[in-house]
Amino acid sequence: MVACFKITIADTGQQFDCGPDDTVSRAALRAGLGMPYECNVGACGSCKIELLDGEIVSNWPEAPALTDRDRARRRVLGCQSRPASDCTIKVRLGNHYVSRIRPQRVAAVLTSVHDVTHDIREFRFQPESPLAFLPGQYALINCAGFNGPRAYSMSNTARDDGSLHFQIKRVHNGVGTTILFDRLGPGDTVTLDGPYGLAYLRTESPRDIVCIAGGSGLAPMLSIARGAAADPATAARKLHFFYGGRCATDICGEELLSALPGFGARLFFHPVVSMPELDSNVSWSGRVGFVHQAVQEVMGQSLADHEIYFAGPPAMTQAVQQLLSQNGVPREQVHYDAFY
Ligand code: FES
Secondary structure, eight states: OOOOOOEEETTTTTTEOOOOSHHHHHHHHTTTTTOOOOSSSSOTTEEEEEEESSSSESSSSSSTOHHHHHHHHHHHEGGGGESSSSSEEEEOOGGSSSSOOOEEEEEEEEEEESSSSEEEEEEEEEEESOOOTTTOOOOEEETTTOOOOOEEEBBSSSTTTSOOOEEEEEEEOHHHHHHHTTTTHHHHEEEEEEEOOOOOOOTTTOOHHHHHHHEHHHHHHHHHHHHHHSSTTTTOEEEEEEEEESSGGGOOHHHHHHHHHTTTTTEEEEEEEGGGGOOOOOOOOSEOOHHHHHHHHHGGGGGGGGGGEEEOOOOHHHHHHHHHHHHHHHHHEEEOOOOO
């Protein structure tokens, strides 16, 4: 068994154990503490902590979320920091970061793959021990050849057979997706670490639901829709599902959503493409524009009355955030994890 280091939070004296192969942020979350985080992959900066004493090793010293000023002040990214000794850190914990389900690391076997679109593929993994999660959450996948874990959202729900389904978009020349798409096959084993993410389905909310997705943002939004349909607390809610692509061959999701109860009656699918001319082989007679424009057109003034979930590429999520703010949607009704 690997010996753990003791991490102490300076102002409160709270302590937790962290193995040399774990990160300070994730070990804190496993211990039930509300350590701030969002992406878990060094991109957002939410997990910055100040190292007051001790030594850490960074998984990614050049992570874009860390500035030279941060480095000069001994600030580190908790999600990239492995301890090399006992450490004392300064950080402000937040109750809303406390995981409803404590994350854990488990081995998982790839059981099947199939293509969802020309560049999105579904990977199904069976973990060796149960890995619970909430609709909309994500896990970190790590496997041989990766230079660090990658964050991907589950598209199914934990009500299924215990397997975790990921719909992953191929990134041109991306190390992670090249390995997943071209080298990994059924029977191969990966490590899953999760669940993470705060953009999970709020079953306690009385509001109808809007899901907005682009690219592999499809996965967490499908999980939200599936979770809402399956939970008695939300099954009767209306749900508007917007999916944006560049052209007709990017559009997916309708077949999967149409399997859910209430499709067409209280569950509505709104596909939209921004550049239909990109694919001259497939004609498009549906809505044209950006997905945030479609949301505005369909939802109008009622947007602020909804619980809103979204996921997708940065340009899309920035436009959606702007739209929600223009429409006066209260922040507590907006659910989004920045890790794409
Ligand atoms: Fe660490 Fe985003 S940079 S959680």
